[in-house]
Amino acid sequence: MTNxxxxxxxxAKQTAALEQASQVLHxxxxxxxxxxGAAQRAASASALEAAIHNRKADPRVSEWLDLLAxxxxxxxxxRNVALIRREHARATRVPEALxxxxxxxxxxxxxxxxxxxxxxxxxxxxxxxxxxxxxxREQADHLADDGQSRYDALLALYEPGAKAxxxxxxxxxxxxxxxxxxEELVDSPPPGQLTGPFPAEDQIALSxxxxxxxxxxxxxxxxxxxxxxxxxxxxxxxxxxxxxxEDNPLDCLYSVIHETGHALYAQxxxxxxxxxxxxxxxxxxxxxxxxxxxxxxxxxxxxxAEWIFPRxxxxxxxxxxxxxxxxxxxxxxxxxGFIRTEADEVHYNLHILLRAxxxxxxxxxQLEVDALEDAWxxxxxxxxxxxxxDAVSGVLQDVxxxxxxxxxxxxxxxxxxxAAGLAEAMRGALxxxxxxxxxxDFAPIVDWLRQNVHAHANAEDPEQLMTRAMGQPLSxxxxxSYVTTKFRDLHNL
Amino acid sequence: MTNxxxxxxxxAKQTAALEQASQVLHxxxxxxxxxxGAAQRAASASALEAAIHNRKADPRVSEWLDLLAxxxxxxxxxRNVALIRREHARATRVPEALxxxxxxxxxxxxxxxxxxxxxxxxxxxxxxxxxxxxxxREQADHLADDGQSRYDALLALYEPGAKAxxxxxxxxxxxxxxxxxxEELVDSPPPGQLTGPFPAEDQIALSxxxxxxxxxxxxxxxxxxxxxxxxxxxxxxxxxxxxxxEDNPLDCLYSVIHETGHALYAQxxxxxxxxxxxxxxxxxxxxxxxxxxxxxxxxxxxxxAEWIFPRxxxxxxxxxxxxxxxxxxxxxxxxxGFIRTEADEVHYNLHILLRAxxxxxxxxxQLEVDALEDAWxxxxxxxxxxxxxDAVSGVLQDVxxxxxxxxxxxxxxxxxxxAAGLAEAMRGALxxxxxxxxxxDFAPIVDWLRQNVHAHANAEDPEQLMTRAMGQPLSxxxxxSYVTTKFRDLHNL
Numbered sequence: 002m003t004n005x006x007x008x009x010x011x012x013a014k015q016t017a018a019l020e021q022a023s024q025v026l027h028x029x030x031x032x033x034x035x036x037x038g039a040a041q042r043a044a045s046a047s048a049l050e051a052a053i054h055n056r057k058a059d060p061r062v063s064e065w066l067d068l069l070a071x072x073x074x075x076x077x078x079x080r081n082v083a084l085i086r087r088e089h090a091r092a093t094r095v096p097e098a099l100x101x102x103x104x105x106x107x108x109x110x111x112x113x114x115x116x117x118x119x120x121x122x123x124x125x126x127x128x129x130x131x132x133x134x135x136x137x138r139e140q141a142d143h144l145a146d147d148g149q150s151r152y153d154a155l156l157a158l159y160e161p162g163a164k165a166x167x168x169x170x171x172x173x174x175x176x177x178x179x180x181x182x183x184e185e186l187v188d189s190p191p192p193g194q195l196t197g198p199f200p201a202e203d204q205i206a207l208s209x210x211x212x213x214x215x216x217x218x219x220x221x222x223x224x225x226x227x228x229x230x231x232x233x234x235x236x237x238x239x240x241x242x243x244x245x246x247e248d249n250p251l252d253c254l255y256s257v258i259h260e261t262g263h264a265l266y267a268q269x270x271x272x273x274x275x276x277x278x279x280x281x282x283x284x285x286x287x288x289x290x291x292x293x294x295x296x297x298x299x300x301x302x303x304x305x306a307e308w309i310f311p312r313x314x315x316x317x318x319x320x321x322x323x324x325x326x327x328x329x330x331x332x333x334x335x336x337x338g339f340i341r342t343e344a345d346e347v348h349y350n351l352h353i354l355l356r357a358x359x360x361x362x363x364x365x366x367q368l369e370v371d372a373l374e375d376a377w378x379x380x381x382x383x384x385x386x387x388x389x390x391d392a393v394s395g396v397l398q399d400v401x402x403x404x405x406x407x408x409x410x411x412x413x414x415x416x417x418x419x420a421a422g423l424a425e426a427m428r429g430a431l432x433x434x435x436x437x438x439x440x441x442d443f444a445p446i447v448d449w450l451r452q453n454v455h456a457h458a459n460a461e462d463p464e465q466l467m468t469r470a471m472g473q474p475l476s477x478x479x480x481x482s483y484v485t486t487k488f489r490d491l492h493n494l
Numbered sequence: 495m496t497n498x499x500x501x502x503x504x505x506a507k508q509t510a511a512l513e514q515a516s517q518v519l520h521x522x523x524x525x526x527x528x529x530x531g532a533a534q535r536a537a538s539a540s541a542l543e544a545a546i547h548n549r550k551a552d553p554r555v556s557e558w559l560d561l562l563a564x565x566x567x568x569x570x571x572x573r574n575v576a577l578i579r580r581e582h583a584r585a586t587r588v589p590e591a592l593x594x595x596x597x598x599x600x601x602x603x604x605x606x607x608x609x610x611x612x613x614x615x616x617x618x619x620x621x622x623x624x625x626x627x628x629x630x631r632e633q634a635d636h637l638a639d640d641g642q643s644r645y646d647a648l649l650a651l652y653e654p655g656a657k658a659x660x661x662x663x664x665x666x667x668x669x670x671x672x673x674x675x676x677e678e679l680v681d682s683p684p685p686g687q688l689t690g691p692f693p694a695e696d697q698i699a700l701s702x703x704x705x706x707x708x709x710x711x712x713x714x715x716x717x718x719x720x721x722x723x724x725x726x727x728x729x730x731x732x733x734x735x736x737x738x739x740e741d742n743p744l745d746c747l748y749s750v751i752h753e754t755g756h757a758l759y760a761q762x763x764x765x766x767x768x769x770x771x772x773x774x775x776x777x778x779x780x781x782x783x784x785x786x787x788x789x790x791x792x793x794x795x796x797x798x799a800e801w802i803f804p805r806x807x808x809x810x811x812x813x814x815x816x817x818x819x820x821x822x823x824x825x826x827x828x829x830x831g832f833i834r835t836e837a838d839e840v841h842y843n844l845h846i847l848l849r850a851x852x853x854x855x856x857x858x859x860q861l862e863v864d865a866l867e868d869a870w871x872x873x874x875x876x877x878x879x880x881x882x883x884d885a886v887s888g889v890l891q892d893v894x895x896x897x898x899x900x901x902x903x904x905x906x907x908x909x910x911x912x913a914a915g916l917a918e919a920m921r922g923a924l925x926x927x928x929x930x931x932x933x934x935d936f937a938p939i940v941d942w943l944r945q946n947v948h949a950h951a952n953a954e955d956p957e958q959l960m961t962r963a964m965g966q967p968l969s970x971x972x973x974x975s976y977v978t979t980k981f982r983d984l985h986n987l
Binding site for chain 2: 014015016018019021022025026029033034035036037038039040041042044045046047048049051052218219220221222223234235236237238239240275276
């Protein structure tokens, strides 16, 4: 091979092209597929996954990587090689039979989880989840580098470079201040009544207008309806979805703002190298920082409430909300609930803390599935001051574990911490930010994100990228300062 | 390998699952994809094609086939093995470099064809088409079995078992009677005025109603808009598309009826074996017979005009058409035009004859691309009695050759011949067919097709399947009898 790098990168680009195909198939399944197409689609998706896996594990990749081991390469090439090396190791370390068993367990786990949610009995989910935990422990043993714990190895699948012994104790320091803040706030909600009706087509029209105002490019995207909102794709084809609750116009709107945050990151990836590994996103935590920053630090700010107020009135009528301040209050209602995906900014990370601790113990072997429901309920009562009424509102609420996605939850909180750090840095760089938001001039914000985050794509490890963009190392300080100031102010405390 | 057949069929089913993924990607590209997604989609589609090709050429397939060479297998298994053997041979005979060159030439050919249509100059297309012809000749040399001509080898890609020396002379016998019939009819059109407006949403609603009445299952399908109507998918996920011309309600409606014919064949494939080669369609000619039969022998019959007349009136108003007989005349207007896709039943096969002869001569080496436009125009004038006004209305009208699809055109006419033969047999089996059509009872027709064609899928070679279903060997007699009787009667001749 005269040029091992050329061969390697061409191979990786074809793999990325298949991964993009896989995302389109998934989007189609969630938005367009006829109902009787499910069985065939499962076969197509799994055949495509197998093809992608086989490419990543291809022995030729090993040979090219060996040829490049001592070669010194320039910036994007060196990073591409490092990322391909990582993916190749992941693909080859887990034995094929185990990978196949996990794929089957994931599909069966999903079925068992759905059935248990129907019956309401966690016991119905225990056998499938125990099997999945056992397979995932085995998988983690194969994936772990020297000195890595099992849970570290899984966490790194979503957040390269993250270490459980550093990240989880850091997140742990959120527990006390957030619990105290929560208690302070829940009894003193400021007035912020929204009055319907909120017709579905109006919700979608307003959400679309907001996405466009925030910079979402419809010539590279589209907006559709699904049960669970998501964003998929990269570069010239980045699609977002939302859902409509007829009695709550904020669910649709803030789902769209959240997904628009993901979408801007994906649309602003380096188009000329869009199939290269270094042009992809840096990590799940970084991705989540982009959605949460737009959703919360921008979208739930007082300035944003001022900007959107006349649009809200125009859409839903003059009686729909009393004032920008009332809208601001409605956007930031603090309520102790049982469901993570419905949680406000004060409660959200407490939900994650609960899950992160439990899943680490499950994977590292300090907790067995039999004892999981009790552990969940005990910790929930301690953190939230409420008793979980049923398993569906408790340990059965999230799909992740049924699919073997252990190590994913902490990236949600990491995204919140990064979002707060980025917002601080952005506010320093853009002193007129609030005035710009209030007039709907979001271009400076998106430009700042493009320059400091989006354009870097996966050029370096996520914590390094974020440290530079935030102008400070990862900590809980920006988030705690932001959330405490904002909500104590809003509640006149 | 203890069970070579199990290994072989599992491998083939995964390949079929990838082929279905490829069809979904294509459908998405034509109906949903954001405009800036094109470059990435091209890369994804081509990576997926390469993955499919590599699976078909996989050396393990060779080994399994060798192990099975002397094994006697039961019906679907034996057929599966034969079909996999054929695909494997096709995939391995063409050298990789040539296959890659053809893929590139196809993409460049499409671009050159589009540009030539813009400029109107065939000369602008000559270099790309010459290159494509030269590569395709080379490809055909690799594909040809002993005794097969180049053109035979290509024709067999679309119509397994067909031989140019038999099929083309058979089609040739259509030329004289159709030319004479054409001359007889063009000057005596019966009255059949349609009066608009024909709003787009009404056209789509009526078309959807007709598709459902004909048995199209929306739980396994969907109807969307595209520039060029098509049908894609099989089994539980079969999607059709149409287009709307605001001044012509028949284009949308008859595109849908045509695609519904394809879709019923695909939806009625054996669901329990849907990924097996023997459960796929038999050939392009058989597929086209299903669409043409529904479109013409059923959809353009007097009985169908009676059934749809009240629906037409209800949709477009009482002034839109005078009577069922006037509607019947409008559905069957005979006009000499230049464009194949707009041709009526009398002219259509003359368009195909023109193309089939020219492409055979191009591939077998009796004609060069430089001389193609003259050859086209000369033959057109002889067959149609009109002078081609410009290249876009002539040799530049079809996309096929730009993509290297030589040998495809004859399957359109073959589809027409099969459709007429099937309609004869069906009419014998269903003596009340016209009365059933006139009351919208299409179930007996679809049941007959399911039993005699659909359920057999690719269980045997297409001509064998059709001979049994038609109750007679392939000939032009049923078609000529049908078209002559129908149109002379309609024109009171």
